Amino acid sequence: DTAVSQTPKYLVTQMGNDKSIKCEQNLGHxxxxxxxxxxxxxxxxxxxxxxxELIINETVPNRFSPKSPDKAHLNLHINSLELGDSxxxxxxxxxxxxxxxxxxxxxxxxxxxxxx
Amino acid sequence: RKEVxxxxxxxxxxxxxxxxxxxxxxxxxxxxxxxYRQDCRKEPKLLMSVYSSGxxxxxxxxxxxxxxxxxxxLIRDSKLSDSATYxxxxxxxxxxxxxxxxxxxxxxxP
Numbered sequence: 001d002t003a004v005s006q007t008p009k010y011l012v013t014q015m016g017n018d019k020s021i022k023c024e025q026n027l028g029h030x031x032x033x034x035x036x037x038x039x040x041x042x043x044x045x046x047x048x049x050x051x052x053e054l055i056i057n058e059t060v061p062n063r064f065s066p067k068s069p070d071k072a073h074l075n076l077h078i079n080s081l082e083l084g085d086s087x088x089x090x091x092x093x094x095x096x097x098x099x100x101x102x103x104x105x106x107x108x109x110x111x112x113x114x115x116x
Numbered sequence: 117r118k119e120v121x122x123x124x125x126x127x128x129x130x131x132x133x134x135x136x137x138x139x140x141x142x143x144x145x146x147x148x149x150x151x152y153r154q155d156c157r158k159e160p161k162l163l164m165s166v167y168s169s170g171x172x173x174x175x176x177x178x179x180x181x182x183x184x185x186x187x188x189x190l191i192r193d194s195k196l197s198d199s200a201t202y203x204x205x206x207x208x209x210x211x212x213x214x215x216x217x218x219x220x221x222x223x224x225x226p
Contacts, residue, residue: 031212033213035216040218041124041154041201041218041219042216042218043160043203043216043219044216045213045214045215048212048213050212055212056212056213090159090160104150104162104165105160105162105205105214107159107160107161108159109158109159110158110159
C-alpha cells in the first residue's frame with residue numbers, strides 16, 4: 001500500500017479555472033505538508049497541518065486554500081489558476097514520535113499541474 | 117538570501133569515481149540535517165540523516181560542519197544507479213518544516 005498518496009497525478013487546465021488536489025497518508029502521522037516544486041526544482045513549503053490544525057502558512061497567494069478534514073487527509077484547492085501555478089505539488093507527512101529517522105518526511109508521488 | 121544553498125551542478129562523473137556535494141545553510145539555529153535523493157519525475161526520498169559526528173552508510177558519508185554552517189555528502193565508487201538529484205534539507209530548532217536546497221544533479225557515466 002502506498003504510504004502517502006495524491007490524486008490526481010497529472011492535471012492540465014486553463015487559466016482561471018479552479019482545481020483541487022487530494023492527499024491521504026496511512027502512516028498514522030500527525031503532521032502533513034504541501035510543498036511546491038517549480039521548474040527549477042526548488043522545493044518550497046506552502047502549508048503544514050498538525051492534527052487538522054494549520055501551523056505553517058508561508059507566503060502563498062490566498063487563491064490557495066488547504067483543508068484537512070482529519071489528520072490522515074490534506075487537500076489543496078486552488079482558485080483562479082495562473083500560468084505561474086504550473087509546478088509539481090508534493091504532499092508529505094511526518095511523525096512527531098520518531099517513526100524512522102527523526103524528522104523524516106515521507107512524500108507522495110507528486111501532482112503535476114500544468115496551466116495553459 | 118535562501119535558507120539553504122546548493123551547487124546545482126550538473127556533476128558528470130565516471131563509474132567508480134568519488135564525488136562530493138556541499139550545502140550551506142544560513143540559520144545558525146538549524147538543528148536537523150538530511151540528504152534526500154530525487155529521481156527524475158519522482159518524489160524525494162530520504163537518503164540519510166546527518167549527525168553531528170558524521171555518519172556513513174555503505175558508500176555514502178555525510179558530514180556536518182556547524183562552525184562553517186555546511187553539510188556534505190560523499191559518494192564513493194559511484195554506480196550508474198546513483199544518477200539522481202541530491203537535495204539537502206535543514207530544520208531549525210523548534211520549527212516544523214524542512215527547508216530544501218535546490219538540489220545537485222549527478223550523472224554517473226559508464
